[in-house]
Amino acid sequence: MKPIDEELLLEQLIDNVKNCKDLEAAKALLFEICGHDAILEKAVDYCIFCHEGQFRKSGEPYAVHPILVATLVGFLSENKSNILAALLHDVIEDTNCTEEELREQFGSEVLKLVLGLTKIIEIREDNLISSKSKKSLTKSALTFRNMLLASIEDVGVLIVKLCDRLHNMLTLDILREDKQKRISEETLVVYAPIAHRLGISSIKNYLEDLSFKYLMPDEYKLIDNYINSNNQEMQLGLNEFISKIELLFLSNGFKQGSFEIQKRIKHSYSIYLKMQRKGIGIEEVLDLLGVRILVEKVSDCYLALGILHTHFNPLVSRFKDYIALPKQNGYQTIHTTLFDAKSIIEAQIRTFDMHKIAEFGIAAHWKYKEDGSVVAPRLDWLTDISMQSINNLENAEDYNAIELYEYAKDSLYVEDVAVYSPKGEIFTLPRGATVLDFAYEVHTKVGLHAKSAYVNRIKVPLLTELKNGDIVRVVTSNDKFYRCSWIDSVKTGKAKASIREFCKQKIREINLASSINMLSFIFGVDKNRIETWIEKENLARRIRQVATDSAYLKDIVNGLKKYAKKSYWFDKYEIKEQKIGNFTLYCNHKIANVDFDFCCHPKRGDAVLAFVKGGNAIVHHKLCDRADKMIDNNQDMVFIKWDSNIPKSYKLIFSLENKKGVLAEFLAFLAKMQINLLTINLSSDLNSAVDYFEITMEIPDNINPDSVKDRLKSRCKILDFTSLNDAYKEG
Known part of the structure; x- marks a missing residue:
């Protein structure tokens, strides 16, 4: 079989695309990749005509962009409709072209793809918002949702969007720094994981490295400088290693031309992640250097593995067989790490057909459509996320685009653990996933009823962390066993979203019952009478808002006074604000003190409720089981909320250089920023140059957490910065 180094071809193409600035050069590049044919030439001319007079910020004619996007699509996919849609993806939105005209000129299939692309509310260069703005996150979430919905009918939409984003990333230099970071952040969080899930590692690696370059320029330069300064030595070492392997293969059953050995150096962002995860320097990254061995048959993969393990000592803990256990994106390769005389080198072994899938994923079905041995990556993740979006849209009252965004991000990240059901079915889960994640992966009902x-x-x-190869059996019950606190322990988007939704529903029920109990206490009448009044006033749909909105509580009380027993001397139903300690209460009864019950321990900022006992307000977490029973028993309740000036709790995981006095300086820096330290845990390794810390802290309400995070970045390497306030509050 003739060896194909598609990576080298893509590298050359991307370099040409990046430097292409005029229409003639762009057209020449497109026709070189896709060849000449009448419909393609017609689409190019139509694209140029429609975008005439439009220019990009860098100054070149706008049509250069869609032509180069189509060139990238053409390299990945020989599907003509995808290429034409890439050429025409902006004509309906940005020009006078109509849907009817596009259908007439290029057919219904191309129109459908273009409409799918047009529906995506893209974040344009001229209306970007600061990445610290919640508005920008909402916009990213909506963009993402629309992209997924458009791709349900045709995954070609995602192929075009990935190439569109790749070209935008290649031409990012012209923009201001804040816009570069905003686009790069979205690319790293959304587009690169989509490329991974589609199995298009070649595009994923470029998107990650380009994003990394703009988001963390110092870290990028450190890695880039190391690779450049050591490149010659590393290349020579790889060449020597490859020569040894070739001789071994030819003397142990392989024929000349039946295999190919490629050399590789780990890409920059992947190196950075490994350094962060392991807390090591670049010199300690074991799989920095690698070779890729391509063979003709699956049996040849294992023959090659046997030869390597016979002549080189393998690092057993790093062996992975993704041929026997393929990843969900279709990736199949054997990974083994070998000790050579001078270095440690990772070897990847796969067939030529597996290589096509590894590099081009779903696009391989268009690029190599004549080869029936190419197996499609599984797209259940796309259906799953899209259905989550559709369900959110159907429940418009509680729809939260940002929650979908978070759900999707959790669902898109790389799967690292393969576990089995008792029947041998394979489930791939993210690193750190628990038994409960597995249960939800099997089915939402299994997770909810897992006992x-x-x-x-x-x-x-149920919260036991799973390891590769574990066999997992979940025992269910007719009762539901979920705990809302579990949302912080599970890892998968499906588990988090399911728990969050059930907890939101529970809080809605609690708010409704609490509202009735509060009004019953205020008016001194039983629950049934309050419900009758509410029905007469047609307030049933919004009455649960009484438990969360003090202004609405006052309005409802004023509206229901006409049904209550009259008082001629004073307004006995006037709602007054009472501040006690960290709380503000609203009631027509005098509250002497606020105290906590013994059964639950709400943190400052958690959702709470309060019962009245002996003139005192007794506080519970809103999801406390004991409080739930007290609500059902119709105990008197009072509106309560945390004082607005209370600090917010955050978890910070960070690393510091392992040097005397560094931690003391860091803690002094926190104190200077008026941050209250609650807990601190140290994970230290005497052989490591860094120490890892986990702290919980309180940030005053008048200080922006984003500004705190930015200031901390100058003092430490932040690995995680998470709010500890209730993740399951009602949305």
Whole structure:
């Protein structure tokens, strides 16, 4: 079989695309990749005609952009409709072209793709918002939702969008720094993971490295400088290693031309992630250097593996067989790490057909359509996320685009753990996933009703972290066993979204019952009478708002006074504000004091409620089981909320250089910013140059957490910065 180094061809193409600034050069590049034909030439002319007089910020004619996007699409996919849609993806939105005209000129299939692309509310260069703005996150979420919905009918939409984003990233230099960071952030969080899930590693790597360059320029330069300064030595070492392997293969059953060995150096962002995850320097990254061995048959992969392990000592802990256990995106390769005389080198072994899938994923079905051995990546993740979006749209009252965005991000990240059901079915989950994540992955009902579990036939808690190869059995019950606090322990988007939704529903029920109990206490009448008044006033749909909105509580009380027993001397139903400690209460009864019950321990900022006992308000977490029973027993309740000036709690995981006095300086810096330290945990390794810390802290309400995070970045390497306020409050 003739070896194909598609990576080298793509590298040359991307370099040409990046430097292409005029129409003639762009057209020449497109026709070089896609060839000449009448319909393609017609689409190019039509694209140029429609965009005539339009220019990009860099000064070149706008039509250069869609032509180059089509060139990239053409390299990935020989599907003509995808290429034409890439050429025409902006004509309906940005020019006078109509849908009817486009259908007439290029057919219904191209129109459908273009409309799918047009529906995506893209974040344009001229209306970008600061990445610290919640508005920008909402906009990214809506963009993402629309992109997924458009791709349900035709995944070609995603191929075109990835190439569109790649070209935008290649030409990002012309924009201001804040816009560069905003686009790069979205690319790293959304587009690169989509490329990964579609199995298009070649595009994913470029998107990650380009984003990394703009988001973390110092870290990027550090890695880039190391690779450049050591490049010659590394290349020579790889060449020497490859020569050894070639001789071994030819003397152990392989024929000349039946295999190909490629050399590779790990891409920059992947190196950075490995350094962060392991807390190591670049010199300690074991798989920095690698070779890729391509063979003709699956049996040849294992023959090659046997030869390598016979002549080089393998690092057993790093062996992975993705041929026997393919990833969900269709990736199949054997990974093994070998000790050579001078270095440690990762070897990847796959067939030529597997290589096509590894580099081009779903696009390989268009690029190599004549080869029936290419297997499609699974797209259940796309259906799953899209259905989550559709469900949100159907429940418009509670729709939250940002929650979908978070759900999608969790669902898109790389799967690292393969576990089995008792029947041998394989499930791939993210690193750190728990038994409960597995249960939700099997089915939402299994997760919700999970009572206990067995891993490798040993009974374990539901939040036990899973390892590669675990056999997991979940025992269910007719009762629901979820706990809202579990949302911080599970890893998958499906588990988080399911728990969050059930907890939101529970809080809605609690708010409704609490509202009735509060009004019953205010008016001194039983629950049934309050419900009758509410029905007469047609307030049933919004009455639960009484428990969360003090202004609405006052309005409702004023509206229901006409049904209550009259008082001629004073307004006995006037709602007054009472401030006690960290709380503000609203009631027509005098509250002497606020105290906490013994059963639950709400943190400052958590959702709370309060019962009245002996003139005092007794505070519970809103999701406390004991409080739930007290609500059902119609105990007197009072409106309560945390004082607006209370600090917010955050978790910070960071690393510091392992040097005397560094931690003391850091803690002094926190104190100077008026940050209150609650807890601190240290994870130290005597052989490491850095120490890892996890702290919980309180940030005053009048200080922006984003500004705190930005200032901390100058003092430490931040690995995680998360709010500890209730993640399951009602939306």
